[in-house]
Amino acid sequence: MDTDDGREREAEAGNAAPVALSRPARWIVALGALAVALAAGTHLLIMFLHVAPPNTVSKQHAATIGDYVLPEYEQNWKFFAPNPLQQNIAVQVRAQVTRPDGEVQVTPWTDLSAQDGAAILHNPLPSHAQQNQLRRAWDFYGNTHDDRGRSTGLRGDLAEDYLRRLAVSRLNLDRDGTRLHRVQLRSVTTSVAPPAWAGQQPPAKPVHRELDWWRVTPSDLGVVRSW
Amino acid sequence: MSVATWRGSCAAAFARVTSASLGPYQTAAIRIGLSFTWLFFLVREWFNSQELYGPDAPWSWELARRLIADNHAFTVLVWSGAGWWFKLVYLFAMVSALLFMLGWRTRTTSVLYMIGVLSLQNRSVFVGDGGDNVLHLMAIYTVFTRCGEVWSLDARRAARRGAAARRGAAGRGAEGRSAAARGAAGDPRRDVTGIVLWAVCGAGLLAATLLADPALTWTDHGPVPGVGWAAALWAVWLLHGVWWLVRVRGAALAGGQVRAVLAAFGHLLHNAALLVIMGEVCLIYGAAGWYKIQGSLWQDGTALYYPLHLDYFSPWPALSHALAASGVVVLLLSYGTVAAQAAFPFTLLNRRVKNVLLVLMMFEHLGIAVLLGLPFFSLVMIFVDAVFLPTSWLRRGGELVAGRARWVAERVPVGVPGQRGVGGADADAGANAGTGAASDAGPDPGRGPGRDRVRAG
Missing domain, CATH: 4.10.280 (MYOD Basic-Helix-Loop-Helix Domain, subunit B)
Known part of the structure; x- marks a missing residue:
């Protein structure tokens, strides 16, 4: 050369x-x-x-x-090879909390990927915290778990802890007397509509994948808050 | 080709790689470009740094320790989960990147820069992307290069020393001789900064070797099998010491033979690392093209349509969708990308084709930076592409930048900044001029224009 x-x-x-x-x-x-x-x-x-x-x-x-x-x-x-990803994967989370008045509630789903998307929109310098962190954490979880959601080893356990902490960090619910007990994550996978000129089938309905409820540990509550 | 010419060209190649560090401008471009990108990234992520790499990040210090106990990646951040240690390492990464970019004590700062890059990236591997991956590899490879030969503070210092020596040689009498002595020996023996830097690095390495937990290993889990990070870093440190000693006593050691052999090894390592860097860039493009050819969407020319519709990779959806609306544009861009990437390694055989493709690649990466929202990845790729740019282009580019810098410097008054805009200072200067007592008015008011006059004349 x-x-x-x-x-x-x-x-x-x-x-x-x-x-x-x-x-x-x-x-x-x-x-x-x-x-x-x-x-x-x-x-x-x-x-x-x-x-x-x-x-x-x-x-x-x-x-x-x-x-x-x-x-x-x-x-x-x-x-983007052999084929680029053809789906938008939205990771969403909901939580079981105790309100200050003692009422136990399950919150509605919060779309964490939509938060990332909003931060990336019209941003010439997207942060790794928005573009890579959640997206890759979800990939990491998928790669280290079988179809029934069972961890396949050390990395699977790490991925669960990681996702749970990420959820707590993004939810930021445990303040003003509200106590956070458990979180549940799911993904909503929406296929990108194929190009008009390709003459292919329109995409199927979004596919949901729901994980088990996870108990939030005291050390999870020490996680850095992102908002 | 006859046997004689074959032997001749082998001998010529051998002489070339043992007597010169090739591609000084190319390696300098890599050094400046990549350390700039890393520094820019660290500044950009300053307010997210706790979330990405801090002890209480979602990927917490404990999680990182558990993973690293398994994969043995090198990071000084696992040594302590304290907040101050994290901040110190983050600042260290920024400062080492800045010094490496400026080319200050390049051989030392290249190692410090590598430690900064590896420490942060290996601490949180799951927040990185392809750009981080390239930075990681190149940070290791540049340690072996002499990437501070040009466009660096080191080069400036060497040039000044050379000029002083020449002045001394040209001068007559005692004054000339003493200047010559300063020029010649102004180097290693009296190089206080270099000696102090070396000692501080040694002390730091000693502390790390004794105290670090997990401990720095000697024979495994290092940069290559059989060599631990302790062995590698101590070897680099010792080599720096030996090189200094040889420079001080060069002529006395076996009639300069030791010095000549060590110099040859320096060139060899540099040239091998340059080859590895070039090979790595070819691998990146070759593999990217190779895998794409196997994909059905790249084959039917619709592939690029999809990333342009992914929320994570479309910061400018209106622009992305407008581009993706045309089937022919998407087809041309998809085919063009595959062809350019798969062909890249082979275009190196032809200088002109290579240069055309390089320019195309750089523009494609500029497009990716904006359209797919991957500015840091794109910057990294543009700067590693620069290793294949012709020296004449790089030199012209360097002169252009230097010219701009001079142009700016000539128009910025030297002295205390801010004096100009302050009404009080102007009024004072005016009053002084009026009373004829200008001599104590401070250095600035007269100096800027004066410099201009000198240059104009």
């Missing part, structure tokens, strides 16, 4: 090595060059195998590649 800099730099390059290298020094530099080239080549090869679709070689050496790549070189360049 050409850096386009060769010609202009040649004059300056001369002052870098004023001393003629002795034979052992030349050997050391040659061996070093070999080692550095091997290291760079290996690194790029492993990055390629990590980024490419699972294939004969990468499946055989999955453990080695994972060991090298995680956690610092993890990467994913499937921007």
Whole structure:
């Protein structure tokens, strides 16, 4: 690969090595060059195998590649691929609270994604707190739970705690004497209407996915409030 | 190609990569661009920083610790859940980005910058996007580069030292000789700032090695298998010390051979890292194109219609919908994106095609910045694209910026800021002029125009 800099730099390059290298020094530099080239080549090869679709070689050496790549070189360049997301996923939350007068109530659903959308609208610099936090937390939950909502491991448990705290942070209900007991989340997935010229079916009705009620812990109440 | 020419070109390539750090302008562009983007991001998120990375964030310090106990990512933020520690690290990330951008002690600040980037991003991996991912990788790679050779405070200091040495060499007598001595030895031995910085970094690293919990590891969970972060960071610190020693005693050590070998290794590492950076950019585009080709919507040319209708990626819905209303526009943009991304690595074989495509890519990212509301991601991609820009373009761009800066500097009066707009100061200056007692009026009133006159003459 050409850096386009060769010609202009040649004059300056001369002052870098004023001393003629002795034979052992030349050997050391040659061996070093070999080692550095091997290291760079290996690194790029492993990055390629990590980024490419699972294939004969990468499946055989999955453990080695994972060991090298995680956690610092993890990467994913499937921007809107193979197919872009075709749904707007709205994450909504409701809560069971005790009002100051002692009445126990279930609040109506609050659309947290709509709050994000409102913050992003006409904003030239959307914040990660609005564009990524909830959206990716919901993905994280989906990736670490089976269809019946059972956690598939450590990350699943973390995802539940994360979503619950996020809900408490966004609801901000436990003030003025109101006590927050439990929260419930759901997603409402609406398909984007296909383009008029495509001649496809109009989208089906929104799909709801409701999670269990989760008890709010005292430490959840210490979460940073976002509004 | 005959064997002789093949051997000849191998030898030439070997000489080239061991005797010069290639692409000084390209690596400087990456350094400035990426650290600027990171700093800009940190400033923008200042009021959201507690929500994103703070100890009581939804992704709390405890949750982060539980995840990091499992994936062993590097972040100094897990060492303490105290509020002051978080604020300190956030400020540290900002200051290190600023210094790295300016090119102050670049080899040291590149490491500090990397620590800042990794610490914040690994603390809350679930708030990042593709832009953060690229910043993360490049922060590690730039540590190996000499990205402060041009467009940096380091370069300015080196130029001044060189000028002083030349003045000394040209001068006669005792004065000339002492100036020469200053120029030549004004470097390592009397470089108090450098020595202090190195000592402070060593002390910080020592404290981290002794006190950090979870502890810095020596042989695992580091940047590469078998090397822990403690080993990596101590190695970098020791190398800095050794390099200083070699610069001080360079000529005495085996007739300058040690110094020459170390210099060659510096060039080698830089050039390898540059290659890795370029390869990484090719991987990004290559993979993005490759995966898209497999998608049915990219094949029928409607793919781009959908992101333009997602609430999270349409800050300007009227604009997005207007663009998505035309089937032909969506088709051309969808096909164009796939073609450009999949073709990118191969266009590097032809200089002219590569340059055309680079410009196209940069404009596409500008479009993404606005249309999809991804300004930080787009900035990152534009700056990593810059690694493939021709040196002549970059130099011209640099001169243009410098010219603008000079133009501004010539019109901004030097001195105490604010004096001009204050009525009292103007009145005082006027009174002084009237009474002929201008000499104590302060430096500014006469100085701005004076400078202009000098330049005009």
